[in-house]
Amino acid sequence: MNDSGGNRGKKQARRPSTERTAQRDPERTRAAILEAATREFAENGMGGARVDAIAERAGTNKRMLYHYFGDKEQLYLKVLEEAYVGIRTAERALHIGDRSPEDGISELALFTWRYFLKHPEFLSLLGTENLHRARWLRQSVRLKELHSHLIGELSQVLEQGKKQGVFIETADPLHVYLTIASLGYFYLSNQYTLSTIFGRDLIEPANLNAWEKHIVHVTLASIKR
Amino acid sequence: MNDSGGNRGKKQARRPSTERTAQRDPERTRAAILEAATREFAENGMGGARVDAIAERAGTNKRMLYHYFGDKEQLYLKVLEEAYVGIRTAERALHIGDRSPEDGISELALFTWRYFLKHPEFLSLLGTENLHRARWLRQSVRLKELHSHLIGELSQVLEQGKKQGVFIETADPLHVYLTIASLGYFYLSNQYTLSTIFGRDLIEPANLNAWEKHIVHVTLASIKR
DNA sequence: TCATCAAGTAACCGTTTAGTTACCGGCTTG
DNA sequence: CAAGCCGGTAACTAAACGGTTACTTGATGA
Structure with missing residues (x-):
C-alpha cells in the first residue's frame, strides 16, 4: 500500500547523501536535459512525455x-x-539564390526532404505543437523573425525565374515552400x-529514393512554364 | 486535504443511489462514448486524453x-x-472512373481536400497514431482490406489516361494519392x-480557396504529359 | 582557511489517473 | 410474479504524475 508506515504528513529527517558522483558541469x-527532453517529447508528445523519464535519460534528476x-512547459518550448533554429540555420547556409532558379528550387526541395529524413524528432515536435494549436509556439517572440528571410530569398529566386521565362507568373513563394514541405512531411511523419494500410514499407531505401525524385519533379512541374 | 476522515483503506457501506435518470439506451x-472519445483523442492525443473527460463528454461515466x-486502448483503436471507415466509404461513393481521367483525378483531389477540411479530427488521429508508430493500427485486421480498392480504382483511371495520351507513363497510383493527401494534410494539420511563423492566417477562406486550386493544379501538373 | 553559493541528490507531497467495486433498478422471461 | 440480467451510478484504489523540500558537496575568492 501507499500509506505504509503511518508517518504520512509528518516531516522526518531525510538522508539525501549523494550516492552518485556529481557532474559539476x-x-x-x-545540454543533456535539452537533448533528453527533445527525444522524450518527440517520442511521446506533450501529454505523454514524463518529466521523470527526461531526467533519467539525461542522467540527472528532476x-x-x-x-x-522552470517547468515542463517552458522546457518543451x-x-x-531549438528545433526550429536548427532547420532554419541549415537552410540559410544553402544560399539558393546563387544558382539558376531551377537549381535553386531543386536544391531547396532536396535539402528539406533530407533534413526531414535526418530529423524525425523535428517532424514529431511539429505534430505535437499543432495538436495543441501552437499554444506554446505562439508565446515565442524569437521564432517569428526567423522565417521572413526564407520567404524573401525564395521570392527572389522565383522572380528571377519568371524574368528568365522558365517559371509561370502565378508561382507564389509561400505555396512553393508549402508544397515542398507537404510532400516531405506527410510521407515521413x-x-x-501509410505502410500499414497500403502494405508497403515506405521507409525502404528504394521507396525513399523514388519519393525524393518525385518531390523534385512535382515541385518543378507545378511552377515551370 | 485528501485524506480527511481517517477511514482510508477501510471499506464502508456505499450509497450509490441513482440520482440522475438512467438512459437505458x-x-x-x-455511440455517445465513441463520439466523445473521438473528440477527446483528437484534441489531446492518446497520452493527453482523459478517460474521465470522455465519460463526462458522453454524459455517462467510466x-x-x-x-x-474494454479499456482506453481498445476504445482508441x-x-x-471508425475514422478510416468514414473516409474510405465516402471516397468509394465518388466512382472516379466514371469521368474522364483528368476529371477523375481532380475529383479525388477536391474530395480529399474537402474531407480533410471537414474532418479535422481525422487528421489529428492520424497524427497521434503515427506518433506511436501505428502501434494500435497494426493490430487492426479489418483496416488493411479497406485500402486495396482505392489504389485499384486510381490505377485504372491512370491507365486510361495513359492510353489516351494525357498522362505521363511514369505516373504511379500510390504516388498520386500520396501527393494529394500530402498537400491537404500538411496545410491543415x-x-x-504555419500561421504563426509565416504571420498569415492560413485558415482564412481566401487562403483556403487558393490552396484548393493549388492542390488540383499541382496534382495534374505532376502527371500530365 | 573558511564562509559562501551554485550544482546536485533523493525523498517527499498533493493531485490526477486508469481502472475496479459495490450497489441500484427496471425490463424480460420462464 | 419472481429471478436474474443488463444498463447504469458513484465512490473507491493503487499507482503515477508534476513539482517541492531538505539536505549534501565541492570549487572559489575574500
Missing part, C-alpha cells in the same frame, strides 16, 4: 530540470525553439500508418 | 466506457478504425504553426 547537464528550465 | 450510450470498450 552545468553546461553539460543543461530538481536540475526545474532549476534550469525551449526544445521546440505518416509513414507508419 | 445501450446503442445511444455506446464504468460504461469500460463495459462497452475503435475510434481510429500544421495550420497553427
Whole structure:
C-alpha cells in the first residue's frame, strides 16, 4: 500500500547523501536535459512525455530540470525553439539564390526532404505543437523573425525565374515552400500508418529514393512554364 | 486535504443511489462514448486524453466506457478504425472512373481536400497514431482490406489516361494519392504553426480557396504529359 | 582557511489517473 | 410474479504524475 508506515504528513529527517558522483558541469547537464527532453517529447508528445523519464535519460534528476528550465512547459518550448533554429540555420547556409532558379528550387526541395529524413524528432515536435494549436509556439517572440528571410530569398529566386521565362507568373513563394514541405512531411511523419494500410514499407531505401525524385519533379512541374 | 476522515483503506457501506435518470439506451450510450472519445483523442492525443473527460463528454461515466470498450486502448483503436471507415466509404461513393481521367483525378483531389477540411479530427488521429508508430493500427485486421480498392480504382483511371495520351507513363497510383493527401494534410494539420511563423492566417477562406486550386493544379501538373 | 553559493541528490507531497467495486433498478422471461 | 440480467451510478484504489523540500558537496575568492 501507499500509506505504509503511518508517518504520512509528518516531516522526518531525510538522508539525501549523494550516492552518485556529481557532474559539476552545468553546461553539460543543461545540454543533456535539452537533448533528453527533445527525444522524450518527440517520442511521446506533450501529454505523454514524463518529466521523470527526461531526467533519467539525461542522467540527472528532476530538481536540475526545474532549476534550469522552470517547468515542463517552458522546457518543451525551449526544445521546440531549438528545433526550429536548427532547420532554419541549415537552410540559410544553402544560399539558393546563387544558382539558376531551377537549381535553386531543386536544391531547396532536396535539402528539406533530407533534413526531414535526418530529423524525425523535428517532424514529431511539429505534430505535437499543432495538436495543441501552437499554444506554446505562439508565446515565442524569437521564432517569428526567423522565417521572413526564407520567404524573401525564395521570392527572389522565383522572380528571377519568371524574368528568365522558365517559371509561370502565378508561382507564389509561400505555396512553393508549402508544397515542398507537404510532400516531405506527410510521407515521413505518416509513414507508419501509410505502410500499414497500403502494405508497403515506405521507409525502404528504394521507396525513399523514388519519393525524393518525385518531390523534385512535382515541385518543378507545378511552377515551370 | 485528501485524506480527511481517517477511514482510508477501510471499506464502508456505499450509497450509490441513482440520482440522475438512467438512459437505458445501450446503442445511444455506446455511440455517445465513441463520439466523445473521438473528440477527446483528437484534441489531446492518446497520452493527453482523459478517460474521465470522455465519460463526462458522453454524459455517462467510466464504468460504461469500460463495459462497452474494454479499456482506453481498445476504445482508441475503435475510434481510429471508425475514422478510416468514414473516409474510405465516402471516397468509394465518388466512382472516379466514371469521368474522364483528368476529371477523375481532380475529383479525388477536391474530395480529399474537402474531407480533410471537414474532418479535422481525422487528421489529428492520424497524427497521434503515427506518433506511436501505428502501434494500435497494426493490430487492426479489418483496416488493411479497406485500402486495396482505392489504389485499384486510381490505377485504372491512370491507365486510361495513359492510353489516351494525357498522362505521363511514369505516373504511379500510390504516388498520386500520396501527393494529394500530402498537400491537404500538411496545410491543415500544421495550420497553427504555419500561421504563426509565416504571420498569415492560413485558415482564412481566401487562403483556403487558393490552396484548393493549388492542390488540383499541382496534382495534374505532376502527371500530365 | 573558511564562509559562501551554485550544482546536485533523493525523498517527499498533493493531485490526477486508469481502472475496479459495490450497489441500484427496471425490463424480460420462464 | 419472481429471478436474474443488463444498463447504469458513484465512490473507491493503487499507482503515477508534476513539482517541492531538505539536505549534501565541492570549487572559489575574500
